Amino acid sequence: MKKLISTFLAVASLLAVTAVPSMAQDWPHKQTIKLIVPFPAGGGTDVVARIYAKYLGERLNQTVIVENRGGANGQIGLMALKQSAPDGYTIEVTSDTPMTVNPWIYKNVGYEALRDFIPVISLIRLPSMLAVHPSTPARSVAEFIALAKSKPGVINYGSAGVGNFSHLQMELFSQAAGIKLVHVPYKGTGPLAIGMLGGEVHAGFNNVSTLMQQVESGKLIALGVAEPKRMDELPNIPAIAETLPGFAIAPWVGLIVPVGTPKEIVDKLVVTSTAVMTDPVVVKQFKEQQLNVMLLEREKFAALIKKDLDKWGEVIKTAGIMMEGQ
Numbered sequence: 001m002k003k004l005i006s007t008f009l010a011v012a013s014l015l016a017v018t019a020v021p022s023m024a025q026d027w028p029h030k031q032t033i034k035l036i037v038p039f040p041a042g043g044g045t046d047v048v049a050r051i052y053a054k055y056l057g058e059r060l061n062q063t064v065i066v067e068n069r070g071g072a073n074g075q076i077g078l079m080a081l082k083q084s085a086p087d088g089y090t091i092e093v094t095s096d097t098p099m100t101v102n103p104w105i106y107k108n109v110g111y112e113a114l115r116d117f118i119p120v121i122s123l124i125r126l127p128s129m130l131a132v133h134p135s136t137p138a139r140s141v142a143e144f145i146a147l148a149k150s151k152p153g154v155i156n157y158g159s160a161g162v163g164n165f166s167h168l169q170m171e172l173f174s175q176a177a178g179i180k181l182v183h184v185p186y187k188g189t190g191p192l193a194i195g196m197l198g199g200e201v202h203a204g205f206n207n208v209s210t211l212m213q214q215v216e217s218g219k220l221i222a223l224g225v226a227e228p229k230r231m232d233e234l235p236n237i238p239a240i241a242e243t244l245p246g247f248a249i250a251p252w253v254g255l256i257v258p259v260g261t262p263k264e265i266v267d268k269l270v271v272t273s274t275a276v277m278t279d280p281v282v283v284k285q286f287k288e289q290q291l292n293v294m295l296l297e298r299e300k301f302a303a304l305i306k307k308d309l310d311k312w313g314e315v316i317k318t319a320g321i322m323m324e325g326q
Contacts, residue, residue: 035064169226
């Protein structure tokens, strides 16, 4: 009898071990995939996620539902992913800020980017632009730097909040240019846009897709894009790097899953995501919104996250940025 029980347990154990790879190889085979976005609906990350989810679902022949879990600068959404089962049925499209900035401006975020998540693949790079209100007497990056140096502590800029990318981009720009600006944080990109258009602040960084309509209407003046060189779509707008050599920075959006997700599932997500993001129809949709496809798989994506963690840590420490109450 003991021998029979021992044999039964051994067989059961073997079946349990082999079941996981089998299920992973068959993924997705049973249920809807939930794609978390750690920000409210309507923002840049959400726009990317919804286009991606539509075509990912078509290629996997499975329903992909976007679930917005905004709050705490993306922390709530990332914690939801961390606490989910690593079975491929809960995935997340996030921007860089929750992964590379939050650990430096909050004392306890509850997760570590490269310990608790698997970076599957980056998806999008969002070109950024430095713009000023027409009342600001500067029409180039060089003139803006000269203006700020002539009036230290007087020229201000707006951001969508402390620790937001629009804040950190200007801090990086200020450090590179050797200038001191006054930070005026708003509560979100909407209030920031109103503040810039109303002339409440002299300048600000934001995504090209967000600012171009105001620039084309003459309500704002574009000084430069934060790309390594001029954008093909906007040849008349200089790259900031033409004045500050080497200056190039843009937010990114990428796909992550909980640590422990089987390699077979991660590999299938890489292959399927690559097919989605290189589809001319999809590329065109992103291009129309000045969003550039950027595909970095597993190790290269992880290297980008590590590089950005180190970079923003240095910028934040130098600027002394910390969330209130921290």
